[in-house]
Amino acid sequence: MRPDDAAVIRSLPLFADAREETFAELVRTAFLQRFPPGVTLINENDEADFLHVVVEGQVELFATSGERETTMSIVEPVGTFILAAVLNARIYLQSARTLQKSQVLMIPAEKVRDALGTDEAFTRAVVTELARGYRRAVKEVKGQKLRTGAERLANWLLQRAEAERADRITLPFEKRVLSSLLGMTPENLSRAFAVLKTHGVTSRGAVITLADRATLAAFARPDPLIDGPE
Amino acid sequence: MRPDDAAVIRSLPLFADAREETFAELVRTAFLQRFPPGVTLINENDEADFLHVVVEGQVELFATSGERETTMSIVEPVGTFILAAVLNARIYLQSARTLQKSQVLMIPAEKVRDALGTDEAFTRAVVTELARGYRRAVKEVKGQKLRTGAERLANWLLQRAEAERADRITLPFEKRVLSSLLGMTPENLSRAFAVLKTHGVTSRGAVITLADRATLAAFARPDPLIDGPE
DNA sequence: CGTGGCAATTGACATTTGTCAATCCGCCGG
């Protein structure tokens, strides 16, 4: 691993306050692996052996049941995933695959659990991070149960525009991934975009333009308790 | 608070391993309150001031957005709620109301956060509990995105039957609450029950009978990564 | 022993979402 990779990981909320020895030990025992796109990194139902940190590229977390599959989230640099499973020494609830050429740091689960006992600041950061993930998942449930597909898309677009401080958005992944992330079929996503045309959303390929955020917001009815950061 | 109430709370996974002083301090500063049915205990968007423990009765956690509302979970004795908001000193993402006459222990959020710094075993329990809640929320998302309404009902019934080790279930709350918990309208729940009649589910009022769990399971396709305990 | 009130159910219909098939379109390799 390059030194500045380590520095970037060190700056993650999860590691920023950890003691030097704790961080050094975690990184020392970790593997930094490179993967081409489309590789399955972990499978639901496997034992949680590693905490994963996406250093470069893009990783899709997804879940299956029977024949059905849905995208749970997209992890980009620098983000971690599967923390909860690692901590409780449980099996993964989600699978992961690379969407792009990626570098992933894999920290042995055992080391993470060990660090809990020895580094108070790290433990505190884990608590914060878990609580954050928990709350994100609750928001996800709220969005799924309280909104229609078109509304979820509209709010997703508004969030993106907000984050990028721009009215022109370039989708960071394929539309079929977005459709699954939002909990619908690709066909339905196309129709949702058609609906949003009447609210000032135009799209050409992966480039989406919002003519008037206020108009779109009137339709989307964004809610900080669903869409807000954190 | 009666001494055996304290003992029951003490036996919760969240408190079982805490030091005696930690637990004593938390309980000393807590309020035990009684509420009639239908009382709103907390409101989304309020600051998280207390960790709540349901000692008696039944509490519904629900969320709203605009005019819409959905039930997020039902908390029965002895269970806690709103841990994540308390820990991150954030606002509540969910509201809570009593469904029955209830007793609720309210522990000041500040004390809970203080205890994190001073009691390692308690902190460890908090991590475990948070991870558990996180994983439960992820399972909820999976259920919502991967299953139809009738399937969610079928799996809910199977889970109940499993937990009670009986083929006869008495609904612990009104059907409209169940419908909202499962993410559908009351009308749709009725229809879902009608669908399950063909799979051996008969209902008279709040009493549901499963003629053959295997048959029902063939329809429900239960999945430990969605329905399993934890 | 009625009877009012509320939850639950049912029917009719609208909306949303999914499925299947055909077509379009952009990009890349020959």
Place this chain on the structure above:
DNA sequence: CCGGCGGATTGACAAATGTCAATTGCCACG
């Protein structure tokens, strides 16, 4: 420059879910 591949879109239809209104049924209260 031409195919050809895969993702995206569109149309037609089916299934799932929501909405509205009417009815049923149960229970508590007078």
